[in-house]
Amino acid sequence: MKSSAQLFLLSLFILRAAELAADEITLESAPPVVVKTIPESGANDVDPTLTEIKVTFSKPMLDKSWSSTTISKESFPEVTGQPKYLDDHCTFVLPVKLVAGKTYAVLLNSERFKNFKDADGHSAMPYLLIFKTKGDPPAANNSSAMKSAWTEEFASQAFDRLWEEMDRNYSYFALKPKVDWISLKEKYRPLVAKSKNSQEFAAAVKPMLAALRDIHVWIETPSGRIQPFGSGYAYNGNHAAVREMLENSTRCGEFAVVAKTMPDGYGYFLMTNQSAASDDNVQQAIAAIQKLHEAPGFVVDLRQANGGDELLARQIAQLFCEHDTVYAKSKYRSGASHIEFTDAFPRSLAGVKEPYTKPVVCLIGPGAVSSGEAFAQMMKCLPQVTTVGLPTRGASGNPRPYEIPGADVTVWFSRWVDLMPDGESFEGQGIEPEVKVDKPAADYGSRDPTLDQGLAILRQKTASLRDAKQ
Secondary structure, three states: OOOHHHHHHHHHHHHHHHHHHOOOOOOOOOOOOEEEEEOOOOOOOEOOOOOEEEEEEOOOEOOOOOOEEEOOOOOOOEEOOOOEEOOOOOEEEEEEEOOOOOEEEEEEOOOOOOOOEEOOOOEOOOEEEEEEEOOOOOHHHOHHHHHOOOOHHHHHHHHHHHHHHHHHHOOOHHHOOOOOHHHHHHHHHHHHHOOOOHHHHHHHHHHHHHOOOOOOOEEEEOOEEEOOOOOOOOOOOOHHHHHHOEEEEEEEOOOEEEEEEOOOOOEEEEEOOHHHOOHHHHHHHHHHHHOOOOOOOEEEEOOOOOOOOHHHHHHHHHHHOOOOEEEEEEEEEOOOOOOOEOOOEEEEEOOOOOOOOOOEEEEEOOOOOOHHHHHHHHHHOOOOEEEEEOOOOOOOOOEEEEEEOOOOEEEEEEOEEEEOOOOOEOOOOOOOOOEEOOOOHHHHOOOOHHHHHHHHHHHHHHHHHHHHHO
C-alpha cells in the first residue's frame, strides 16, 4: 500500500505531466528533476555520522533558492548550517546532524513550496528523499518506557538533557552576558524535578527560558504552545491614512497589497501579513509590482512584516536588485563554549535582468520582526533604497526544535546569529533606519508621519532625477 506521502507526490506528478502534455517537451522546457542523492532515497543503512545531504538535479539551478520541507517535524533532520549549491550549480548541500536508528524524510519542493528552480525559473518536480540510519537508537529515545515512569529522577534527567542541548546549541548566549545559564540550572532543576507530567515540567522550566528574553524560544506540549517571553510593540503608522492615499490596488490574499499613491503615482508594496505568504500570492504581488515599473518612485512598507518564509520575501526584494548583493550573514554555534561559532555564511540577493532602480523608500518599525527583518535587510542593502521609520524588533533567531526524549515536550530555540553584511548583530537592538521618524502616538491620530517623511524623500529624489535629465 502506498503511503500518503507517496500518493501526494504521485498526484503532483500526474498534474504536472498533464500540464506538460499540452506543449512539446524539450530538455530546455522540461522542469529539472533529481538525478542523484547522497544518501540514496530508500537506503536503510546510512552512516549516522554523515554531516551533509547532497541532492543533484538534472539542470543548473537558481542560486539561493530552495524548498526543503517536512513530512513531519520528527522525521526532518537537524540542520546545522546554511544550505548551498556547489560550484556545478546542480548539487544542493544541506548540512545536518543525524542520529542512529532513525528514519528521515525530506520533501524537495511540494504543492505549496516550489523554490527549487532551474536558472530559467522552472520549478523542479517534487522529490521525496527518505532513508534510515544504521545502528540502534539512543537509549534516551525509548520514549514509551520513560513515559510510563515519570519520576523525580526522570524529570531531572529530562531537564539536564534540555539544559545541555541549549548550552551547546543556543546561539545568543554571547549577546546576553547577564544571563547566568549555570545559575539558572541550579535554581530551576530542583523545581522541575518535582513535576509529575509534561505540563508541570513545561510550567516549571518556563521561567528559566523566559530569562533569555527571546521570542524565538517556546515550549510545545500535548496541551498546546507555551511562550515564555513575549514582546509587544506600537505600530508606527496609521492604517486609515495609508488606505486613503492608495488607488488601483491589487490585493494579494492576506499577504500584501500592491497599489499606486495619490497624487504622485508612486508604486506601493504594503506588507499586511508576511506569515500568510504563499507561492501563489507572492507571484501575484510580483506581477503587480512589475506592472508599476514606470512609476517614478516606489514605497516598500514593511512596518507589519511579522515574519514567515525568508525565501519568499527574497523573491519580492530581488525585483529591486540589479547586481548580486550580500544582504545578511549568519553563523552557528560550533563548540562547547558560548563564543565558539562557525564562519559567517553570506545570504545574498540575486540581480535580475530588469530591476526597478529608481528611488525607493522602505518604511520599517518594530512591527518588522524575524524574517520580516530579513526583508528589511534585503531592502537596506540596495543603493536606491532609503529606510525610514523606527528600528525593527531585533529578534531573528531561526529557531529549531529539540524534542526531550520521553517527555512529550518539545522546546524550540534560536540556532543562529543573524548579522548585517558588515558582520554586526542586531539582536535585541533592531535594524536602524537611515532616516528616523520618532513621533508620539498622538501625532498618528489623523496622519501617518512616517509615510509623510517617506513621501517627502521620494519627491525630493525623483525631482532631482528629473532636473538631471533636463
